[in-house]
Amino acid sequence: MYPSRFRYEAPRSLDQAIDLLRTGGGEAKVLAGGQSLVPLLKLRFAAPELLVDINNIPGLDYHRVDPDGTIRIGALCRHADLERSTVLSSGQPTMAAAAPLIADPIVRNRGTLVGSLCHADPQGDWASVMTALGGHVVAQGADGRRSIPVAQFVTGPFQNVLAIDEIAVEAVVPAPKGTVAGGYLKLERRVGDFATAGVAVAIETSGELITRAGIGLTGVGGATIDAVDAAKALVGRPLSAESIGQAADLAAQAARPRTDHRGSAEYKRHIVHTFVVRILSRITESAERAA
Amino acid sequence: MTSLYEEISPDPPDNVPVRRVTMTVNGEKRAADVEPRLLLAHLLRYGFMLTGTHTGCDTSNCGACTVLFDGKAIKSCTMLAVQADGHDVETVEGLATASELHPIQEGFKHEHGLQCGFCTPGMMLAAKALLDENDDPTEDEVRWAMSGNLCRCTGYQNIVKSVLWAAEKLRAEGRS
Numbered sequence A: 001m002y003p004s005r006f007r008y009e010a011p012r013s014l015d016q017a018i019d020l021l022r023t024g025g026g027e028a029k030v031l032a033g034g035q036s037l038v039p040l041l042k043l044r045f046a047a048p049e050l051l052v053d054i055n056n057i058p059g060l061d062y063h064r065v066d067p068d069g070t071i072r073i074g075a076l077c078r079h080a081d082l083e084r085s086t087v088l089s090s091g092q093p094t095m096a097a098a099a100p101l102i103a104d105p106i107v108r109n110r111g112t113l114v115g116s117l118c119h120a121d122p123q124g125d126w127a128s129v130m131t132a133l134g135g136h137v138v139a140q141g142a143d144g145r146r147s148i149p150v151a152q153f154v155t156g157p158f159q160n161v162l163a164i165d166e167i168a169v170e171a172v173v174p175a176p177k178g179t180v181a182g183g184y185l186k187l188e189r190r191v192g193d194f195a196t197a198g199v200a201v202a203i204e205t206s207g208e209l210i211t212r213a214g215i216g217l218t219g220v221g222g223a224t225i226d227a228v229d230a231a232k233a234l235v236g237r238p239l240s241a242e243s244i245g246q247a248a249d250l251a252a253q254a255a256r257p258r259t260d261h262r263g264s265a266e267y268k269r270h271i272v273h274t275f276v277v278r279i280l281s282r283i284t285e286s287a288e289r290a291a
Numbered sequence B: 001m002t003s004l005y006e007e008i009s010p011d012p013p014d015n016v017p018v019r020r021v022t023m024t025v026n027g028e029k030r031a032a033d034v035e036p037r038l039l040l041a042h043l044l045r046y047g048f049m050l051t052g053t054h055t056g057c058d059t060s061n062c063g064a065c066t067v068l069f070d071g072k073a074i075k076s077c078t079m080l081a082v083q084a085d086g087h088d089v090e091t092v093e094g095l096a097t098a099s100e101l102h103p104i105q106e107g108f109k110h111e112h113g114l115q116c117g118f119c120t121p122g123m124m125l126a127a128k129a130l131l132d133e134n135d136d137p138t139e140d141e142v143r144w145a146m147s148g149n150l151c152r153c154t155g156y157q158n159i160v161k162s163v164l165w166a167a168e169k170l171r172a173e174g175r176s
């Protein structure tokens, strides 16, 4: 298998890349880690006229925490960088839990978080994580930069809101106002498989009370699911067996799974329920241990 | 050297310019004129005749095509040859010297880490990437690092043993 023909450019600056995308007029595609795009090119599900490889643009491979706690992930920060990140393992449990579960170790050496958001696969793990965290994508085009909440960034399976000459330059997790907790659980048939179902939970607490909550679901709908009602059931009260049960029920209701080779719809819904309970119970247990 | 898919696709690349790329392959400078859509795995196999890099699944799943790209394990069927321009590529052919097998190769021989051998080049390079970074991995760490490489024959037990054997040898030789 090999791709159909295309022109290839590897610009050295974002401005050049944006210019190339503009002249490509919708027939151009950004190449980041290539771990979704190259397989699509080979299958000829994608046949762009021009590929704009952003890998030679300096200064995009970072991930960092600003002094105020905002987390920024550059467009060339690879899954493997996040898997090894001490910044995440000490401060962002939902992302730290997800990073080692993306694809397999070799794919993680190339694939990027931002590319995964752009690819907008309903099966993509980062989109649910960033949805739970209330993250956004910073897009840069000829007219400058704009910030788009992840929940609005994806418009459907494999579709995002980027204009033809826009590049997603960074993903941002807003600074937390309380103490952060959370996790990501993914059921996969084997290492490297996409999720049968996945659940991302991110909460912030102030004292006993939950002040913010987000729950994102992977692989159980035509797009990443933002389980808003389930998250709301947690806010404004302490975490309890009752609130955990309510959130899990509402998350399972929000799921829109389909029966396929990975399992039945009923089974996937059950997993969503179980994972919400499991992540939140672990948070309670570790809080009890700390006390 | 020009590398195109012309043998498999006859129409000439009229408006598609061929690009000159230079890269270091197993320590040697190599140059080629490639059309942008050429996959790195195909440049290595059909352009440079380094057929140790296997293509198993062609769908980015199996890891048989694993090579080291600037020291990191990547799937060469999932990277364009043009992207390797100016970079360092290491294939299974780069492991042994004229007279000596690499300890990883010795390990696979000693511990029977292969049966048909199809997955072996990819396995060895994934192992090399691990051992370059961690010369004393636990069994779990070996399994984790090799989890992107599929083997249809061995059941993995002996592959893991081979890598642990190689790690020990590299430590004993002070080469790691």
Ligand SMILES: Cc1cc2nc3c(=O)[nH]c(=O)nc-3n(C[C@H](O)[C@H](O)[C@H](O)COP(=O)(O)OP(=O)(O)OC[C@H]3O[C@@H](n4cnc5c(N)ncnc54)[C@H](O)[C@@H]3O)c2cc1C
Binding pocket: A029, A030, A031, A032, A033, A034, A035, A036, A037, A038, A039, A075, A101, A102, A103, A104, A107, A110, A111, A112, A113, A114, A115, A116, A118, A119, A123, A124, A125, A126, A162, A166, A167, A168, A169, A192, A193, A194, A195, B059, B060, B061
């Ligand atoms: C074997 C295998 C298993 C996998 N398993 C999983 C898994 O379990 N979970 C998971 O979430 N993913 C999985 N993936 C996908 C992987 O995470 C990809 O890395 C990711 O989906 C895309 O990121 P990329 O950097 O590789 O993007 P690319 O493949 O380069 O691009 C993907 C798409 O996004 C666009 N794009 C990329 N970056 C930008 C940008 N900065 N601005 C604008 N557009 C952009 C491209 O034009 C393209 O349309 C797997 C892939 C493989 C090959």
Ligand code: FES
Binding pocket: B054, B055, B056, B057, B058, B059, B060, B061, B062, B063, B064, B065, B066, B075, B076, B077, B078
């Ligand atoms: S041939 Fe490249 S991953 Fe299987």
Ligand code: FES
Binding pocket: B113, B114, B115, B116, B117, B118, B119, B120, B150, B151, B152, B153, B154
């Ligand atoms: S030895 Fe046959 S595939 Fe691994």
